[in-house]
Amino acid sequence: MTDRTPMPSAYDPQAIEAGWYARWEAAQLFRADPSSPKPKFSIAIPPPNVTGELHMGHATNFTIQDALCRYRRMTGHEVLWLPGTDHAAIATQNVLEKQLAADGASKEEIGRAAFEELVDEWYRKVRGTILEQTKELGASVDFTRTRFTMDAGYVHAVREAFVRYYERGWMYRGPRIVNWCPRCLSAISDLEVDWQVHHDTLYRIAYPIEGTDQQVVIATVRPETMLADTGVAVHPDDERYRGLAGRHAILPLVGRRLPIVADAAVERAFGTGALKVTPGHDAMDYEIGERHHLELISAMHPDGRMNTPFAPAYDGLPALEARALVVRDLEAGNFLVGTDPYTHEVGHCDRCGTVLEPLVSEQWFLKMDELARMCVEASQAGRVRWHPERFERTYLDWLRGIRDWCVSRQLWLGHRIPVWYCPNGHRFADAGMPAACRECGSAGLTEDPDVLDTWFSSALWPFATLGWPEDTEDLRTFYPTSVNSTARDIINLWVTRMIFSGLFFMGDVPFADVIIHATIQAPDGRRMSKSLGTGVDPREVIRSYGADALRAWAALVGMSSQDVRFDESRIRGFKFFANKLWNATRLVLSSLGAEPVSSPAPGADLELEDRWILSRLQATVAEVTAGIDGYAFQRSVNAAYDFAWHELCDWYLEAVKARLRDGDPAARAVAVHVLDVVFRLLHPFMPFVTEELWARLPGERDFLVRCAWPEPETGFADSDAEERMRPVLAAVQELRALRKAAGGARVAPPAVPAGWGEAERSLFERLGRFRFDDQRPAPARPPAVAATRLKALTEEAAKIEARLADAAFREKAPAAVVDKNQARLAELRADLERLSGSD
RNA sequence: GGGCGGUUAGCUCAGCUGGCCAGAGCGCCUCGCUUACACCGAGGAGGCCGGGAGUUCGAAACUCUCACCGCCCACCA
Numbered sequence: 017m018t019d020r021t022p023m024p025s026a027y028d029p030q031a032i033e034a035g036w037y038a039r040w041e042a043a044q045l046f047r048a049d050p051s052s053p054k055p056k057f058s059i060a061i062p063p064p065n066v067t068g069e070l071h072m073g074h075a076t077n078f079t080i081q082d083a084l085c086r087y088r089r090m091t092g093h094e095v096l097w098l099p100g101t102d103h104a105a106i107a108t109q110n111v112l113e114k115q116l117a118a119d120g121a122s123k124e125e126i127g128r129a130a131f132e133e134l135v136d137e138w139y140r141k142v143r144g145t146i147l148e149q150t151k152e153l154g155a156s157v158d159f160t161r162t163r164f165t166m167d168a169g170y171v172h173a174v175r176e177a178f179v180r181y182y183e184r185g186w187m188y189r190g191p192r193i194v195n196w197c198p199r200c201l202s203a204i205s206d207l208e209v210d211w212q213v214h215h216d217t218l219y220r221i222a223y224p225i226e227g228t229d230q231q232v233v234i235a236t237v238r239p240e241t242m243l244a245d246t247g248v249a250v251h252p253d254d255e256r257y258r259g260l261a262g263r264h265a266i267l268p269l270v271g272r273r274l275p276i277v278a279d280a281a282v283e284r285a286f287g288t289g290a291l292k293v294t295p296g297h298d299a300m301d302y303e304i305g306e307r308h309h310l311e312l313i314s315a316m317h318p319d320g321r322m323n324t325p326f327a328p329a330y331d332g333l334p335a336l337e338a339r340a341l342v343v344r345d346l347e348a349g350n351f352l353v354g355t356d357p358y359t360h361e362v363g364h365c366d367r368c369g370t371v372l373e374p375l376v377s378e379q380w381f382l383k384m385d386e387l388a389r390m391c392v393e394a395s396q397a398g399r400v401r402w403h404p405e406r407f408e409r410t411y412l413d414w415l416r417g418i419r420d421w422c423v424s425r426q427l428w429l430g431h432r433i434p435v436w437y438c439p440n441g442h443r444f445a446d447a448g449m450p451a452a453c454r455e456c457g458s459a460g461l462t463e464d465p466d467v468l469d470t471w472f473s474s475a476l477w478p479f480a481t482l483g484w485p486e487d488t489e490d491l492r493t494f495y496p497t498s499v500n501s502t503a504r505d506i507i508n509l510w511v512t513r514m515i516f517s518g519l520f521f522m523g524d525v526p527f528a529d530v531i532i533h534a535t536i537q538a539p540d541g542r543r544m545s546k547s548l549g550t551g552v553d554p555r556e557v558i559r560s561y562g563a564d565a566l567r568a569w570a571a572l573v574g575m576s577s578q579d580v581r582f583d584e585s586r587i588r589g590f591k592f593f594a595n596k597l598w599n600a601t602r603l604v605l606s607s608l609g610a611e612p613v614s615s616p617a618p619g620a621d622l623e624l625e626d627r628w629i630l631s632r633l634q635a636t637v638a639e640v641t642a643g644i645d646g647y648a649f650q651r652s653v654n655a656a657y658d659f660a661w662h663e664l665c666d667w668y669l670e671a672v673k674a675r676l677r678d679g680d681p682a683a684r685a686v687a688v689h690v691l692d693v694v695f696r697l698l699h700p701f702m703p704f705v706t707e708e709l710w711a712r713l714p715g716e717r718d719f720l721v722r723c724a725w726p727e728p729e730t731g732f733a734d735s736d737a738e739e740r741m742r743p744v745l746a747a748v749q750e751l752r753a754l755r756k757a758a759g760g761a762r763v764a765p766p767a768v769p770a771g772w773g774e775a776e777r778s779l780f781e782r783l784g785r786f787r788f789d790d791q792r793p794a795p796a797r798p799p800a801v802a803a804t805r806l807k808a809l810t811e812e813a814a815k816i817e818a819r820l821a822d823a824a825f826r827e828k829a830p831a832a833v834v835d836k837n838q839a840r841l842a843e844l845r846a847d848l849e850r851l852s853g854s855d
Numbered sequence: 856g857g858g859c860g861g862u863u864a865g866c867u868c869a870g871c872u873g874g875c876c877a878g879a880g881c882g883c884c885u886c887g888c889u890u891a892c893a894c895c896g897a898g899g900a901g902g903c904c905g906g907g908a909g910u911u912c913g914a915a916a917c918u919c920u921c922a923c924c925g926c927c928c929a930c931c932a
Contacts, residue, residue: 026894211929218932231905236932249932283931291932300930374930406859413858413928426894474895504927539867541925571881573868578860583867585881588894595894603891650869654879669891752897756886786891812876819874824912833874833913840875 017134017719022453023605027598029562029591033704037151045089045721046156048096050493057088058494059096060478060526061157062502062510063102063165067115068111068142070149072536072544072582073503075554079570080533080649081501082155083700087644088498089156090696090725096494097156098481100163101143105430105470106200106208109369112138128428129638135429139164152555154563154703156721161490163481164471165432173480174473175447177521182435182445186383187423189435193295193302194422196375197365198320202426203379206419206470207509210366218358219343220288222351223248223265226273230563232257232265233353235287237360238297240338242267243324244315245274247293249304252278254289268351269342270327277308284816299374314376335373380424380433380466386417387516394525403531403647404577407507412517414508423469430467447827474514478526485521500527503535528596531647534576541581543846552582564702565590568657571649571701593657594705597694600665601709604687605674613714616685618731623675624744625777626686627737628670630729632659638728640697649701656697664690667745671782688713743769744776746847753805764792769850813844 017039040046048058059081070078085097109123112134112265116122123131143164150157163170181187194203197547215840219239222231230675232248248265250257261278281304294312305312324331324340330338330344346352365373393416394400395408402408424433435445438453439460439831452459457824476484480499482491496518502511511530538550545551552847558564568590573580616622616630632714636659643651668690675683692713695706712718747766754763765788766775781787794825826834 025892027892166868233932238932281930286931294932298930298932300932302929339857345908409859411928417929508926537924537925577870578868581867583881586867586879589880592892592894595892599895601891606891646871648871650872654869658879665892666896673891749897755897760886808876815876819913822912825874826912829874836875843875 017706017707017712018715018717023597023598023712025602026056027591027595027705029564029594030559031557032708033152033563036704036707037154040156040721041159043719046095046097046158047160048158048490048494049094049425049812050489052094056498056666057085057093058497059085059097059499059501060481060497061097061099061155062500062506063100063474068138069145070153070554072554072557074149075153075557075566076536076570077501077503078150078153078155078568079505079701080531080574081499082153082567082703083644083649084499084501084548085156085852086700086721087725089701089721090723092724095156096158096161096490097155098161098163098494099150099155099159100477101139101146101165102469103139103164103166103430104201105427105467106204106367106425107470108135108138109427109429110200111817122542123428131428137167149555152558152563153646154567156703158774161481161645165470165477170473170476170480172447173476173484174431174468176485177476177480177517178434178468178472179445179447180521181382183840186386187377187445188383189380189424191378192378192381192422193299193376194379195363195375196318196373196377196634197273197368197370198318198373200365200368200427201318201369203377203422204365204367204372205422206473207471208473209372210369212364213362214317214360214362216358216360216362218287218356219270219346220353220355221346222353223268223274223292225260225444226264227264232260232276232290233288233439234290234292236292237358238335238339239342240322240330240335240356241294241297241315241337242292242342242658243270243290243322243327243330244294244296245270245272245314246305246311247274247308247315248276249279249282249293250276250289251282251284252280252714254282254284256289265571268349268600269345273349275308275310277310277672279304279307286549290542296376297374302374302376307343312376316373316375318375318377319691320373324327332759337392378465380423380435381420382423382472383523384418384420387520389416390515391415391512394515394519399525400527401510401529403529403575407504407530410507412513414512423472424464424466425469426465430470431473433464433466433468435464437464465514471513473508474510475517476521477509478514478518479522481668495522496524497525497527499529499531501531501533503574504532505535507791524579529647535579536573536592537579537581539582539584539632540770544582557584559699561587561591562594562704566701568653572653575647575649575651590702593661594702595823596661596665597698597709600660600669601712603669603673604684604691605714606678607673607714608684608688609679612717613688614681614685616682616689616732618729620838621682622686623700623779624737624740625671625779626682627734628741629664629690629731630686630732631734631737632663633693634728634730634732636849637697637726638692638715639724639726644700652697653701656694657703660694664694667783671779676780684685695720696723696726699723740776741779742843743772743850744779744783747780747850748848749788750805750850751784762792769846809844809848813848816841816844 024444071825076219079639085095087148089095113123195209216237218235218237219790220233220235222233224231234248245267245393250260260276263276265276267274273571281300293301293304295302295312315324317321320335322330322333330341365372366369395412408712434447435443436450437443438456438458440456440458442452442453442455450461453461478497479495481493482495520522542548542550552564565587569587636655638650639655643649672687676687695710699706707720711717765786777788809817820837
């Protein structure tokens with residue numbers, strides 16, 4: 017989009033970012049064409065939702081993915097970056113319930129239909145916000161393919177997936193102990209448990225042993241659950257309790273006979289070494305109960321109140337009240353032996369924060385053994401590569417100890433479980449809406465009331481968004497996708513599940529590379545969170561510094577191996593950088609005439625500084641490219657930044673200003689070329705300002721978005737120019753130091769160092785702003801070079817001399833290292849000589 | 856209880872497979888409004904690279920160990 021409008025002297029992100037996204041979209045630059053012959057690159061964007069708007073973590077993740085997509089477009093790939101949103105059932109339901117509660121209402125009061133309207137409204141709002149933010153960030157997604165995990169096609173995919181698992185026999189239903197949220201009134205999976213440290217009391221309670229006057233003392237933090245005790249367990253090798261197994265204990269307050277069993281799961285060192293077994297209210301007890309065929313009693317309603325008709329004193333009480341009462345009664349009956357303070361971790365619902373109750377209930381489970389095995393194999397075969405590599409272990413460790421996945425939820429919101437029950441007790445899975453029972457043909461089917469875990473549908477994302485289970489062109493073309501970029505907290509929640517889903521349904525991994533980006537923390541190191549007031553809204557950052565600055569920073573820190581604190585000053589630094597690019601462009605453009613600008617060619621009419629900057633440029637191209645290829649974006653950003661500011665602006669443009677103004681075709685060609693390449697290199701990270709500036713370069717301009725990625729032009733690699741340039745730059749710096757020492761007064765022109773030709777002399781004059789043939793009288797006594805500078809050089813030289821004098825070093829160090837040291841020493845000596853000469 | 860990551864200038868962070876006096880951005884100090892840019896330019900101060908031990912001619916980087924900080928996993932009630 018050629019642009020010849022005048023440029024204001026200051027870069028204003030607001031002014032330039034506004035228009036570009038619409039222009040890109042209008043030109044359909046981000047629309048993927050499955051029939052293209054180009055190699056394919058695809059990313060299914062992680063579907064965001066949770067808080068309803070994009071936060072800094074999303075901004076970072078979007079930046080990484082967008083950088084990859086833009087880079088791949090430029091390297092000649094057909095790119096599909098597919099956006100979308102997730103219905104996030106449990107999170108959304110919680111948000112809405114909180115809103116209702118704030119108005120003194122509840123979802124039960126307003127009813128299902130009204131609640132669903134609220135849900136739809138919420139999704140519309142969230143989608144609008146996310147869409148807006150996606151554009152503000154410059155994310156080059158294909159909006160024509162936007163998906164939602166509850167759209168019609170996706171619903172079909174989810175149901176179909178369930179049915180296929182069901183028919184394989186991997187989906188089963190049964191009463192099991194699960195993590196139950198008494199507020200959400202739903203089961204949740206092991207991964208959705210938020211463990212928090214609690215300071216509780218450990219009660220020691222004496223259980224009389226039947227037929228003796230002895231007793232066994234157990235320890236518990238939840239005395240109220242004793243009402244549901246159906247056994248006592250000790251370790252089989254525990255001498256203290258030898259002979260106890262096989263007898264019975266009598267449950268205080270209730271009088272129930274409890275078999276005493278020996279089980280190796282009991283930790284002898286903990287508490288008294290004796291464990292009350294409550295299979296209905298503790299996961300480990302549940303397993304012990306299964307092993308020893310103990311009775312299972314549920315003593316709690318789903319809402320967390322006691323359900324103990326056999327002990328009416330406690331029936332119907334909230335658990336904590338029941339606990340107090342139980343403790344009082346135990347004390348009264350002399351069963352309470354003692355208490356100890358006790359610190360441990362207690363599971364909370366990670367969505368609403370309520371303390372979870374392990375409860376037994378009917379739930380659907382997905383068998384994980386085969387799926388886990390498929391994941392491990394894919395990993396071992398290197399079909400999925402993790403970046404950084406260490407996260408592969410997070411994945412493998414989880415798979416190794418995996419338990420079946422509880423996929424059912426008792427929510428109002430979500431995908432219904434496609435299982436049907438007929439009046440004659442038959443049960444079958446059907447993705448459609450069957451009218452009659454498959455087995456007996458009877459009508460009057462009822463559908464399973466539960467919905468699926470949100471992550472069940474998210475797990476299908478990489479292929480369901482491409483049209484699965486239909487055999488679509490998109491699916492054939494863009495699956496498997498290329499990369500998945502995620503925060504590490506959902507590695508197992510989401511990434512792992514996508515991998516086994518892909519392997520099972522598609523027969524192939526869903527992506528070749530997984531990249532795990534850093535978590536962005538608040539400036540003080542706390543978690544960024546709305547409720548803590550530590551959140552930073554990307555929109556405000558964009559308003560202050562521009563999306564380009566935010567993105568450049570995100571790319572710089574995104575792949576850090578540790579968490580990263582939000583750092584406004586660095587983002588501002590990138591705004592300054594954009595301003596620098598802006599003004600460098602202004603400088604070059606303002607000195608161009610009307611005549612066309614040619615392209616520089618190696619060896620043709622180039623001055624020393626031209627050769628130098630072109631040589632540095634091609635090295636920068638190589639470095640930026642290597643950085644992206646290795647997912648080390650900080651390398652790319654740093655290389656481009658340093659080159660553009662500290663080589664191009666600080667030296668080259670200063671050196672060629674006059675040549676540009678004088679119409680030197682070589683300088684013009686080189687300056688324009690270097691800017692052009694710099695904009696290409698930076699475009700994946702700073703798409704707006706680079707597109708804007710690139711459009712203003714001479715010649716007819718299309719879109720930078722679809723320009724070719726620069727190759728390192730090795731023909732411009734010029735070590736001779738780089739070596740000759742160094743002493744000139746050093747000499748300029750020394751001259752500046754002299755002037756400074758002279759308090760700004762004129763100093764005598766330096767003697768021409770040996771070996772300098774006309775090129776060096778001319779460059780030195782321009783950069784140093786003086787002329788060798790200046791005949792005006794110099795001060796009688798030239799100022800002394802700053803002593804510190806001299807000292808530093810002398811010290812370094814001495815250090816290197818010492819190293820070179822060391823026999824061990826000369827023998828053992830590789831020749832290249834020795835050479836390097838010698839070269840450096842030569843440089844230092846030359847500098848010192850020049851310095852003393854001007855003194 | 857296991858595992859992982861971190862500890863480098865005042866702040867936020869780079870430093871790849873050990874070798875160019877230890878780097879950047881911001882902040883701070885001193886000069887300078889030099890017709891691209893004061894969102895700038897030229898200089899500068901500031902670091903026993905968490906502590907200790909080891910390997911090596913040479914270690915911020917490798918090994919061991921200790922101390923903190925953070926995260927993940929785990930059925931010790």
